[in-house]
Amino acid sequence: MxxxxxxxxxxxxxxxxxxxxxxxxxxxxxxxxxxxxxxxxxxxxxxxxxxxxxxxxxxxxxxxxxxxxxxxxxxxxxxxxxxxxxxxxxxxxxxxxxxxxxxxxxxxxxxxxxxxxxxxxxxxxxxxxxxxxxxxxxxxxxxxxxxxxxxxxxxxxxxxxxxxxxxxxxxxxxxxxxxxxxxxxxxxxxxxxxxxxxxxxxxxxxxxxxxxxxxxxxxxxxxxxFEGYGPGGAVEEPVSRLATGARVPVHAGRAHVERPFEQVNLVLGMEGLRRDHPDRFALGALTTALGGGTSSRLFQEVRERRGLAYSVYSFSSHHADSGLVGVGLGCLPERLDGALDVVRAELVKVAEGGLTEEELRRGRGQLRGGLVLGLEDSGSRMSRLGKAELVHERYLPVEEVLSRIESVDVHDVARVAAEVLRGEEILAVVGPGRA
Missing domain, CATH: 3.30.830.10 (Metalloenzyme, LuxS/M16 peptidase-like)
Known part of the structure; x- marks a missing residue:
């Protein structure tokens, strides 16, 4: 061994x-x-x-x-x-x-x-x-x-x-x-x-x-x-869907599934970054500042200033061969169009102008705090170890992750926002009424 x-x-x-x-x-x-x-x-x-x-x-x-x-x-x-x-x-x-x-x-x-x-x-x-x-x-x-x-x-x-x-x-x-x-x-x-x-x-x-x-x-x-772990007989080798290294394309689209819920739930997004992309830390800071807390731009614009939704957030998901970035919210059916207009407008503003130094500082702070506070028990440490070994085959020390987060500047965020947030729109809506 x-x-x-x-x-x-x-x-x-x-x-x-x-x-x-x-x-x-x-x-x-x-x-x-x-x-x-x-x-x-x-x-x-x-x-x-x-x-x-x-x-x-x-x-x-x-x-x-x-x-x-x-x-x-x-x-x-x-x-x-x-x-x-x-x-x-x-x-x-x-x-x-x-x-x-x-x-x-x-x-x-x-x-x-x-x-x-x-x-x-x-x-x-x-x-x-x-x-x-x-x-x-x-x-x-x-x-x-x-x-x-x-x-x-x-x-x-x-x-x-x-x-x-x-x-x-x-x-x-x-x-x-x-x-x-x-x-x-x-x-x-x-x-x-x-x-x-x-x-x-x-x-x-x-x-x-x-x-x-x-x-x-x-x-x-x-x-x-784990002695004796394995197939224990004739069986084909697993064929990885990633064997060709192909990138899975992301398609634009729009759909509304009608359900008898009180609220309308929606996700508006576009293609993001794969999990090994060097800009993933900049994208993390961007999505956190955009909709990661009560001081975020989307929370302030959608909920605090206009009262259009109770819950609004942004997210990014990363896979080996593809990624997505998006905004989710839940609102009353009659406020759907207004909420969508505000979200789209804010995405355009960020795609064209990036974030302010103050917004980025808050975003980096949230990422750092969430990472460190999330590692205060053995279960969180174990999860980080397992995922790092399984999907990256490399352990990235916490200090190095914090350093990469801290090194993200407004120029990095502006560049990533311009590349990602201008992507073709994907809109999923679930709830009463029609989009």
């Missing part, structure tokens, strides 16, 4: 003590283990990050990643579903999982002395789940309920519609994560099991641990718990 120690960079100023000792080991089978040792905590957080999500599915397997995430909690040869739940509950641990477009994560947070238990349970789930036919059928109904619940949330619906307009309803990024009623009802146990054996393997998996931990001890625990 190979092992690398990544010590903290020399801290300066207010960032002192932000980064602990980060170490990385690659086991002989390719499984990566990354840890961060944190002083002064009694917790440990572990996440098993798998490089597969809804964007890796075709039409037939739509929703399979999320379905599989549920099924891995249903039991192994050593533990029933109840045993898995009890194991972490009886030590006061927190235990969950999530599926995204480009990754799936199983995570737990426990007292440091209970980390061996958490590693063993997660290893058991990922290496030896039974995927019993009865569990597949039972969990199918749970997921159909989850889809129905998701469909009742206007914010979820409008963001799904926005992605569908931007990338296309039949594309990996344009499809919803949970699948559709039709795709979930059609999935078979054999399809899910083959998906599991194809995508869940050492080379596609990262185990990230942060807290009061010793790296070498963690590596030993992971090596034991």
């Amino acid at each position: 190979t092992s690398t120690t990544r010590p903290a960079t020399d801290p300066t100023g207010p960032t002192e003590g932000l980064t602990g000792l980060v170490r990385r080991t690659v086991l002989p089978d390719g499984l990566r283990v990354v840890t961060e040792q944190m002083a002064g905590v009694r917790s440990a957080s572990i996440g098993v990050w798998v490089n597969v999500g809804s964007a890796d599915e075709d039409d037939v397997l739509h929703g399979c990643s999320h379905f599989l995430e549920h099924l891995l909690f249903k039991g192994t040869a050593r533990r029933s579903a109840l045993d898995i739940s009890v194991a972490l509950d009886e030590v006061g641990g927190e235990f969950n999982a999530f599926t995204a477009k480009e990754m799936t994560c199983f995570h737990a947070r426990v007292l440091d002395v209970d980390l061996p238990l958490a590693v063993d349970v997660l290893g058991d789930m990922l290496t030896a789940s039974l995927l019993e036919p009865a569990d597949v059928d039972a969990e199918r109904d749970v997921i159909l309920d989850e889809i129905a619940m998701h469909d009742d949330d206007p914010d979820d619906v409008v963001h799904d519609l926005f992605a569908e307009l931007a990338w296309g309803a039949r594309t990996p990024l344009g499809r919803g994560i949970a699948g559709t009623v039709e795709s979930i009802e059609a999935l078979t146990r054999d399809q899910v099991e083959r998906f599991y054996r194809t995508h869940y393997r050492p080379a596609t998996t990262v185990v990230a641990v942060a807290g009061n931990v010793d790296h070498d001890a963690v590596v030993e625990l992971v090596a034991a718990a």
